Amino acid sequence: MNELNLRIxxxxxxxxxxxxxxxxxxxxxxxxxxxxxLYRVTDRIKxxxxxxxxxYILTASGTGAMEAAVVxxxxxxxxxxxxxxGFFGDRFGEIARIYGAExxxxxxxxxxxxxxDAVRDALRSAPDIQAVLVxxxxxxxxxxxxxxxxxxxxxxxxxxxxxxxGISSVCSIPLQTDAWGCDVVATASQKGWMLPPGxxxxxxSSRAWEAYDRAAMxxxxxxxxxxxxxxxxxxxxxxxxxxxxxALDLAxxxxxxEGLGALFERHKTIxxxxxxxxxxxxxxxxxxxxxxxxxxxxxxxxxGMSGAALLSAMRERGVVLGGxxxxxxxxxxxxxxxxxxxxxxxxxxxxxxEDALPSLAS
Amino acid sequence: MNELNLRIxxxxxxxxxxxxxxxxxxxxxxxxxxxxxLYRVTDRIKxxxxxxxxxYILTASGTGAMEAAVVxxxxxxxxxxxxxxGFFGDRFGEIARIYGAExxxxxxxxxxxxxxDAVRDALRSAPDIQAVLVxxxxxxxxxxxxxxxxxxxxxxxxxxxxxxxGISSVCSIPLQTDAWGCDVVATASQKGWMLPPGxxxxxxSSRAWEAYDRAAMxxxxxxxxxxxxxxxxxxxxxxxxxxxxxALDLAxxxxxxEGLGALFERHKTIxxxxxxxxxxxxxxxxxxxxxxxxxxxxxxxxxGMSGAALLSAMRERGVVLGGxxxxxxxxxxxxxxxxxxxxxxxxxxxxxxEDALPSLAS
Numbered sequence: 001m002n003e004l005n006l007r008i009x010x011x012x013x014x015x016x017x018x019x020x021x022x023x024x025x026x027x028x029x030x031x032x033x034x035x036x037x038l039y040r041v042t043d044r045i046k047x048x049x050x051x052x053x054x055x056y057i058l059t060a061s062g063t064g065a066m067e068a069a070v071v072x073x074x075x076x077x078x079x080x081x082x083x084x085x086g087f088f089g090d091r092f093g094e095i096a097r098i099y100g101a102e103x104x105x106x107x108x109x110x111x112x113x114x115x116x117d118a119v120r121d122a123l124r125s126a127p128d129i130q131a132v133l134v135x136x137x138x139x140x141x142x143x144x145x146x147x148x149x150x151x152x153x154x155x156x157x158x159x160x161x162x163x164x165x166g167i168s169s170v171c172s173i174p175l176q177t178d179a180w181g182c183d184v185v186a187t188a189s190q191k192g193w194m195l196p197p198g199x200x201x202x203x204x205s206s207r208a209w210e211a212y213d214r215a216a217m218x219x220x221x222x223x224x225x226x227x228x229x230x231x232x233x234x235x236x237x238x239x240x241x242x243x244x245x246x247a248l249d250l251a252x253x254x255x256x257x258e259g260l261g262a263l264f265e266r267h268k269t270i271x272x273x274x275x276x277x278x279x280x281x282x283x284x285x286x287x288x289x290x291x292x293x294x295x296x297x298x299x300x301x302x303x304g305m306s307g308a309a310l311l312s313a314m315r316e317r318g319v320v321l322g323g324x325x326x327x328x329x330x331x332x333x334x335x336x337x338x339x340x341x342x343x344x345x346x347x348x349x350x351x352x353x354e355d356a357l358p359s360l361a362s
Numbered sequence: 363m364n365e366l367n368l369r370i371x372x373x374x375x376x377x378x379x380x381x382x383x384x385x386x387x388x389x390x391x392x393x394x395x396x397x398x399x400l401y402r403v404t405d406r407i408k409x410x411x412x413x414x415x416x417x418y419i420l421t422a423s424g425t426g427a428m429e430a431a432v433v434x435x436x437x438x439x440x441x442x443x444x445x446x447x448g449f450f451g452d453r454f455g456e457i458a459r460i461y462g463a464e465x466x467x468x469x470x471x472x473x474x475x476x477x478x479d480a481v482r483d484a485l486r487s488a489p490d491i492q493a494v495l496v497x498x499x500x501x502x503x504x505x506x507x508x509x510x511x512x513x514x515x516x517x518x519x520x521x522x523x524x525x526x527x528g529i530s531s532v533c534s535i536p537l538q539t540d541a542w543g544c545d546v547v548a549t550a551s552q553k554g555w556m557l558p559p560g561x562x563x564x565x566x567s568s569r570a571w572e573a574y575d576r577a578a579m580x581x582x583x584x585x586x587x588x589x590x591x592x593x594x595x596x597x598x599x600x601x602x603x604x605x606x607x608x609a610l611d612l613a614x615x616x617x618x619x620e621g622l623g624a625l626f627e628r629h630k631t632i633x634x635x636x637x638x639x640x641x642x643x644x645x646x647x648x649x650x651x652x653x654x655x656x657x658x659x660x661x662x663x664x665x666g667m668s669g670a671a672l673l674s675a676m677r678e679r680g681v682v683l684g685g686x687x688x689x690x691x692x693x694x695x696x697x698x699x700x701x702x703x704x705x706x707x708x709x710x711x712x713x714x715x716e717d718a719l720p721s722l723a724s
Contacts, residue, residue, distance in 0.1 A: 003387055011388040011604060022605050023385040025365055026373040026558060028682045059560055061421055061600040064583040099580045190601055196388060198421055198560050198603030218461045218580065221426040238423040239552055241560030241603060242373060243384050320390050 004315070005348050008322040009139045009168060009296035009336035011190040011197050017250060022196060024246040035234030037245055042231075044252040045201055048260065049170060049185060051177035054204040056227040057248075059241040062167035062188030065200035067095050068222040069163045069184040073208055074131060075216035076100025081122055081160075082133045083107075083114045083150070087140035087325045092133045092165050099217045104129070110328060111298075113291035114145045116153055123158045131161035131211075136185075137169035140325045142298030142334060143287045144173060148180050155181035161211055167191055170201075171255065172267050172295045172338050183208040189244060192267075192295065194251050194339040198241040267294045270341045277350040278335075281357070286332045295338045296322075301331055305360050313360055317352035366677070367710050370684040371501045371530060371658035371698035373552040373559050379612060384558060386608040397596030399607055404593075406614040407563055410622065411532060411547060413539035416566040418589040419610075421603040424529035424550030427562035429457050430584040431525045431546040435570055436493060437578035438462025443484055443522075444495045445469075445476045445512070449502035449687045454495045454527050461579045466491070472690060473660075475653035476507045478515055485520045493523035493573075498547075499531035502687045504660030504696060505649045506535060510542050517543035523573055529553055532563075533617065534629050534657045534700050545570040551606060554629075554657065556613050556701040560603040629656045632703045639712040640697075643719070648694045657700045658684075663693055667722050675722055679714035 006013050027033045038057075045055050058064055070092075074080065077100060082093030084107045097103045106122050108114055114134065123129060132154045136147045147164065154162045166175050166185040172192030177185050183205040190197035204212075204224055212225060220226075226237035255263065271294035275285060278299050286298035301307040307323060307330035314321050314333075322334035335349055368375050389395045400419075407417050420426055432454075436442065439462060444455030446469040459465045468484050470476055476496065485491060494516045498509045509526065516524045528547040531537050534554030539547050545567040552559035566574075566586060574587060582588075588599035617625065633656035637647060640661050648660035663669040669685060669692035676683050676695075684696035697711055 004389075006388055006390065008390050008392075011391065011601065014388055019385040019387065023381040025381065026368055026376055026552075027366075028368065028370050028684075029373065029559075030370075030685070031677075031682060059421070059423055059603075060426070060583060061602065063600040064422070067583045095582045098582050188601070190388075190604075196603070196605045197391075197601045198605065220457045220460055221422060221429045221584070238425040239373065239550070239559045240423065241421075241558070241606070242552075243558045243560065243605060244603070315393075320393060322390075323392075 005319045005345055007335050007337070007345070007349055008320055009334055010338060012194065012336060012339040014194060014196055015340065018195065018247045021247040021250045022243045024243065026242060029239055029242060030235050037249060038234055038236070041245065041248050041252055044256060048255065049177045049203050050175070050179065051203050053178065053206065054228065056202055056204070056224055056231070057240065058200045058202060058222065059198065059238070060200045060222070061197060062186060062200050063091070064222060065186035065188060065202045066092055066165055068202050068224060069186045070096045071099055071215070071217040071219040071222060072224045073161060073163065073184060073211035073215050074099070074101050075214065077102060078131065079126065079129045080104070080131045080133060081106055081126070081129045083119060085112060085114060085135065085141060085143055085145065086110050086138040088138055088165060088167070089135045092135060096133060110141045111143065111287040113143050114150055116146065116149045119150060120153050120157065123153070123160065129160060131163060133163050135165040136175060137173065137293050137295055139168040139296055141287055142293045142296045143291050144169070144293045147175060151180040151182060161207065168295050168338065171263070174264055177203050183211070189248065192338045193248070195247050196244060198244040199248065267337070270337045270343065270346060271295070271297065273343060274335055274337055274346050277346060281350060281353055295336070297335045297337065298332045299335070301333060302357070302361070307331060307333060309360055310356065313356040314352055317356055319349050319352045367681045367707055369697050369699070369707070369711055370682055371696055372700060374556065374698060374701040376556060376558055377702065380557065380609045383609040383612045384605045386605065388604060391601055391604060392597050399611060400596055400598070403607065403610050403614055406618060410617065411539045411565050412537070412541065413565050415540065415568065416590065418564055418566070418586055418593070419602065420562045420564060420584065421560065421600070422562045422584070423559060424548060424562050425453065426584060427548035427550060427564045428454055428527055430564050430586060431548045432458045432463070433461055433577070433579040433581040433584060434586045435523060435525065435546060435573035435577050436461070436463050437576065439464060440493065441488070441491045442466070442493045442495060443468055443488070443491045445481060447474060447476060447497060447503060447505055447507065448472050448500040450500055450527060450529070451497045454497060458495060472503045473505065473649040475505050476512055478508065478511045481512060482515050482519065485515070485522065491522060493525060495525050497527040498537060499535065499655050499657055501530040501658055503649055504655045504658045505653050506531070506655045509537060513542040513544060523569065530657050530700065533625070536626055539565050545573070551610065554700045555610070557609050558606060560606040561610065629699070632699050632705065632708060633657070633659065635705060636697055636699055636708050639708060643712060643715055657698070659697045659699065660694045661697065663695060664719070664723070669693060669695060671722055672718065675718040676714055679718055681711050681714045
């Protein structure tokens with residue numbers, strides 16, 4: 001199969017040796033080999049999260065980890081402020097709502113970031129709010145929130161429980177779980193971790209554990225209390241996606257070798273190259289450039305052009321881009337640049353766009 | 363790494379070519395390649411389930427699929443009869459209880475099967491029961507229930523909703539979803555499907571969909587309604603464990619080539635060989651032999667012997683067995699024989715037992 005240049009915002013291309021690790025033979029998930037593996041990868045994941053708290057590995061997509069964040073810390077009737085700047089922000093609030101939380105949405109126009117002052121006002125005017133939900137990097141709009149500043153308000157000024165969707169941010173852009181005071185951070189393997197999808201990681205602060213003890217939302221598969229109990233025996237509560245654990249072990253070794261600082265810098269550089277390339281083609285970024293994400297770049301489909309036609313013209317040229325979700329379906333396209341992306345791969349996207357665009361203009 | 367003879371009741375050893383498929387490069391889970399793959403594997407899974415109803419593929423362990431069975435069909439306060447013959451039967455009831463169902467347990471001693479007459483009596487004396495939960499094959503005790511007979515009572519005589527844990531049965535021993543009237547059947551990839559863990563499959567009858575419309579238990583990640591909606595577009599609702607999908611595609615091709623009849627026959631033969639071998643060693647089967655499972659054999663640890671010592675003596679001899687769970691921890695050991703098991707692999711277990719046992723007798 002002729003391999004395509006997969007430039008969606010996850011799953012991302014995975015290195016050959018990490019893919020090969022996916023083909024490792026099965027082991028007993030309740031035996032000594034797995035115990036060693038579980039402890040080793042968990043310790044390394046904590047380093048990436050920059051946390052001394054707990055981190056658990058779920059066999060689920062990132063959405064499962066978002067649900068774990070909610071159901072393990074909240075009760076029906078709890079008052080929650082949901083900061084949404086797009087599709088996944090809306091999803092976070094929706095999960096809390098479905099499980100019976102009283103969710104107040106503080107939504108910002110798609111393409112913009114959370115306004116920290118508005119968060120302060122909202123928390124001031126509703127002192128009974130117990131928890132704040134926020135997306136660190138909104139994959140649907142290509143916008144990064146200033147999580148440090150938001151946490152400064154939510155934790156520093158109001159001392160609320162802070163639940164973070166870090167799915168397309170952790171291991172790509174800086175997120176200091178402990179230093180910023182994030183109580184729960186959810187992320188998933190197919191993003192900056194440079195792995196296939198199938199695993200999700202969720203961190204838990206001591207404050208989150210206090211919330212857990214009161215949390216009355218029902219849960220079983222996503223109950224982190226079960227994960228904590230079995231972790232003490234070196235086991236998972238339920239049979240995990242073993243193959244992805246083997247790959248995770250190798251990917252984390254590579255991440256440790258590179259170092260987080262270099263990894264973040266690399267994402268910044270490649271994102272800037274992407275935005276510069278887009279502008280050089282006369283295309284328009286969808287978000288305000290000042291808040292544009294370093295893991296995914298969202299671009300307006302030129303007026304009068306079909307988004308679907310653009311995606312398929314790019315696919316014919318060997319480049320797979322992401323489309324728009326929800327209200328921006330057909331109106332934007334997205335270029336993923338999480339993980340190890342070579343400048344030549346971004347150049348290929350630009351070349352293909354340059355080639356495709358004239359034929360698409362009506 | 364010197365490979366061990368992995369004889370736990372899942373994860374099971376996976377064929378080399380299926381493992382290699384796990385190492386396939388990533389694709390867009392919202393693109394045309396995945397759509398084709400999704401439809402092809404779903405159609406083939408339905409053939410194994412022997413159903414014309416719906417089947418969805420979750421990225422989760424089997425426990426996630428059990429939870430999906432419960433939360434998508436029931437409401438808090440619903441009256442449920444849980445037929446338990448072991449650890450996983452208890453888990454099924456526990457999930458329903460946590461989500462607010464009023465669960466009546468009809469439990470049978472570990473090592474025995476469900477008594478169909480007792481089910482009839484229970485349903486007759488509590489006409490307000492809406493659903494029955496049952497384990498087809500209890501992995502913890504090595505017992506298979508006569509699901510056809512149970513379904514005959516639950517559906518044929520009382521017309522209740524029937525939710526089945528088929529985790530260690532589907533694709534190993536006969537389970538005719540439609541013909542027997544099973545409304546939801548849950549299973550997982552690391553069992554008879556001969557795949558690594560990471561995916562779970564759940565079938566849904568039209569009766570189950572009627573129940574879905576009334577079901578008020580909260581759910582998001584495991585909401586099959588989302589799976590149904592996205593399936594129509596050829597997509598998963600959330601990013602799936604892609605690697606296991608590639609492997610599933612190949613595994614299903616191999617299953618179709620062999621044919622279900624031959625596959626069931628093979629399991630029967632290898633199970634009989636295992637039981638005969640155990641008895642020839644002077645060991646005692648844990649369950650009543652008349653209801654012993656064809657996917658896992660549970661054996662009593664000889665009196666005065668340490669179960670843990672037995673497992674580690676076997677491991678030193680290259681054979682990984684399963685221990686006992688819950689109340690039989692240390693008291694039984696289990697030999698898994700799901701998937702493609704060669705007689706020589708079972709012989710190896712017997713030889714290792716013969717070698718190990720004398721040194722363990724106190």
